[in-house]
Amino acid sequence: MVVAGYLLNNPYIRITDGKTCECLGFRNKIKGKSEKEIAESVFKLVPKKMINLAIVNSSLSTFEMIQECVKIADKYSDNVMVIPPLLARITYGLEFLSRVQNIPKNEVIIVVTITEAFCEFVILQRNSCLQLFISECEIYELKQCNEMFEKWYNNFHPTSSVFIFHDKFEKIPIQLEKNFNLRKCFMRPFKMYEYVLLMGGMLRAMGDEDGFNSKYHIANFSNGFETTISKKRHVLLADRSSIPAKIYGINGPNQQIKIAYFGQFRFRDNEFKFCKQYGTLKPLSISGSSKEIIGYIDERGIPYSPPPKFILDSEKPKPSNIPVIKKNETNSVGNFSKSTPYSLTSSQSTSSVSSFQSSLSINNLQVSAPSSRQIRFVFRDNFYSVEISRNGITRVLANSFGKEWTPLYLSMANGVPELGEIAKFYCEKFPKHVIYDLWEVIGKPMYEIKINPKWGFQLIVENGIVYFQIETHSGPRLFSQEMIIAAFLKNMKTRVESNLDAKINEISISTNFELNETQKNIFKKASTKNDLEILSFVLNSD
Known part of the structure; x- marks a missing residue:
C-alpha cells in the first residue's frame, strides 16, 4: 500500500507504505527529456503500484503537459490528483x-x-x-x-x-x-x-x-487563472476556487487570449522568483461573452482548455419537462426496484418545477441547503443509483450511458479503476481483473462467505480482515472492503456534483437489504475518504 507525492518536472518522488518513508529519484535532472518522460522514469522507480498519487503543479506547467503527466501516472497509481503548491x-x-x-x-x-x-x-x-x-x-x-x-x-x-x-x-x-x-x-x-x-x-x-x-485534509482547489486585455487584468477563475470548476470568458469583442496562472513566487536555481506562467500554449478564441465556457478543471484537479465536450453539452438548453418520480412509484425488474418512466403529476405545479430547477443552480447554493434537499445513494442488490429529492419531488440521475441503474462492478483490466457497464463488460474477458457480488463478501467474516467458483477474484484474509485480490497490470493487488465502497461512492458523488454544479458533503444510504453494523462502519469509512457524512441508513424493501 504505497502513496506518494510528486513535483511536476522534478526527478524525485516521495513515497510511504505506512511504515517507512523515502525519497526516490535521480541526483540530477534527466537532461534532454520532457516532463512526461521524466515522470515516467521516476514513477518506474516505485516498487509497487501506488494507491494514491498527488502531483504538485509546482512548475505551473501548461494544461497539455499536466494532462500528459496524469496519463502516465494513471498507469502507476489507482488514484491521481493534481494539487496547487499552496495546498x-x-x-x-x-x-x-x-x-x-x-x-x-x-x-x-x-x-x-x-x-x-x-x-x-x-x-x-x-x-x-x-x-x-x-x-x-x-x-x-x-x-x-x-x-x-x-x-x-x-x-x-x-x-x-x-x-x-x-x-x-x-x-x-x-x-x-x-x-x-x-x-x-x-x-x-x-x-x-x-x-x-x-x-x-x-x-x-x-x-x-x-x-x-x-x-x-483541505478540499482540493484550483490555481487562480487570469488573462490580460489592453494591459488590463481580467480574473477568469478566482484563486482557491473549489473543483470541479468551469472557466468562463469575459464580455467584450471577439478576440484571442491566453490563460495565465496568477503570478506567484517560484523556487528556481536556489532562489525565489516572482513570475507569471501561461497555462495554454496557443491563444484561445473567445466569443466575447462571460457566459462562454473556455476551460474546465475536473474533480482531480486536471485543467482543460478548451473544455471537454461533455461540459459544453451540459450547458445546452434542456427540455422544460423535468422527469420526477413519486415516492412509491416503482416497478419491479428482476430482484431490484427500477424506476418507471415518470412525468409531472397534476399536483406538481409549474412553480414547484421552477423551485426545483433553482435549487440545482450554482448561483443559488443557499436555497439548496441540506435541510431542504436530500441526496440518496441507493443500492439494490448488484446495482446502484443516485436520487435527489426536494419539495416532494425526486429525480434519479442517469449515468454516462443514460441509465438510472449502474451495475456494481469494479475493473482494473484497463490499468485504471473502471465501474459499471464497462467493468461488467470486462468481466467476461478478464474475470480475474473484476470485483462484483459485493454483498456476498462485504461485512462478513470469512467463515460466513460462500465462495462462488465462478468468481475470478480471490478473497485473502490478513489479520482477520477479508480483502479482495484481483489481477492488475503490475501483478496481484489487495483491495480493502472500504476502498471498494469508496470507489463507488466517489463515482456517485461526482455524478451529483457535476449535475448540481456544487459540492455536496451529506448523503443518505438506501438499501433493499438490512445492513449489519460492520457493513455500516465500512460505509462510514468509505464516505470519510470522499469527504462525505452519512446522515442515515434507510431500509427500503419496495
Whole structure:
C-alpha cells in the first residue's frame, strides 16, 4: 500500500507504505527529456503500484503537459490528483497537528510560511460540516512578518499556530512564540523549499489508514487563472476556487487570449522568483461573452482548455419537462426496484418545477441547503443509483450511458479503476481483473462467505480482515472492503456534483437489504475518504 507525492518536472518522488518513508529519484535532472518522460522514469522507480498519487503543479506547467503527466501516472497509481503548491505547503504544515486526537471546538489555525523572499499568512477554519478550508491568505515582505502576525493573531484568535520557515530564519518564529505565549505551536523548519512541496504532496495522498488524520485534509482547489486585455487584468477563475470548476470568458469583442496562472513566487536555481506562467500554449478564441465556457478543471484537479465536450453539452438548453418520480412509484425488474418512466403529476405545479430547477443552480447554493434537499445513494442488490429529492419531488440521475441503474462492478483490466457497464463488460474477458457480488463478501467474516467458483477474484484474509485480490497490470493487488465502497461512492458523488454544479458533503444510504453494523462502519469509512457524512441508513424493501 504505497502513496506518494510528486513535483511536476522534478526527478524525485516521495513515497510511504505506512511504515517507512523515502525519497526516490535521480541526483540530477534527466537532461534532454520532457516532463512526461521524466515522470515516467521516476514513477518506474516505485516498487509497487501506488494507491494514491498527488502531483504538485509546482512548475505551473501548461494544461497539455499536466494532462500528459496524469496519463502516465494513471498507469502507476489507482488514484491521481493534481494539487496547487499552496495546498501542498499547508498540508505539510499540518502534519504534526493532524496527530492530535481532540479537535478544538471552533478550530482556527494560522499557518505562517517564512522565506527570504516573502512571508505568507493563511487562516484555516472549519465550516458547518467541520471540513477544513482556507478562509484567508495573504503574502507580505519578510520585514512585515512581526507586524502582520500581531494583526492576524489579534483578529482571528487562532487555537493553533504553525510556522513553516527556512532554517536560517528560525529566530523569527521562536520570538513570536515567546512574545504571544503560543500554547499550541508547531515549528516546521526546512532547508530546501521543494522538499516542503514534495512532502506536502505525499501527505495529501495519505488518509487515516496511512497515518494522516483526514479531518485535516483541505478540499482540493484550483490555481487562480487570469488573462490580460489592453494591459488590463481580467480574473477568469478566482484563486482557491473549489473543483470541479468551469472557466468562463469575459464580455467584450471577439478576440484571442491566453490563460495565465496568477503570478506567484517560484523556487528556481536556489532562489525565489516572482513570475507569471501561461497555462495554454496557443491563444484561445473567445466569443466575447462571460457566459462562454473556455476551460474546465475536473474533480482531480486536471485543467482543460478548451473544455471537454461533455461540459459544453451540459450547458445546452434542456427540455422544460423535468422527469420526477413519486415516492412509491416503482416497478419491479428482476430482484431490484427500477424506476418507471415518470412525468409531472397534476399536483406538481409549474412553480414547484421552477423551485426545483433553482435549487440545482450554482448561483443559488443557499436555497439548496441540506435541510431542504436530500441526496440518496441507493443500492439494490448488484446495482446502484443516485436520487435527489426536494419539495416532494425526486429525480434519479442517469449515468454516462443514460441509465438510472449502474451495475456494481469494479475493473482494473484497463490499468485504471473502471465501474459499471464497462467493468461488467470486462468481466467476461478478464474475470480475474473484476470485483462484483459485493454483498456476498462485504461485512462478513470469512467463515460466513460462500465462495462462488465462478468468481475470478480471490478473497485473502490478513489479520482477520477479508480483502479482495484481483489481477492488475503490475501483478496481484489487495483491495480493502472500504476502498471498494469508496470507489463507488466517489463515482456517485461526482455524478451529483457535476449535475448540481456544487459540492455536496451529506448523503443518505438506501438499501433493499438490512445492513449489519460492520457493513455500516465500512460505509462510514468509505464516505470519510470522499469527504462525505452519512446522515442515515434507510431500509427500503419496495
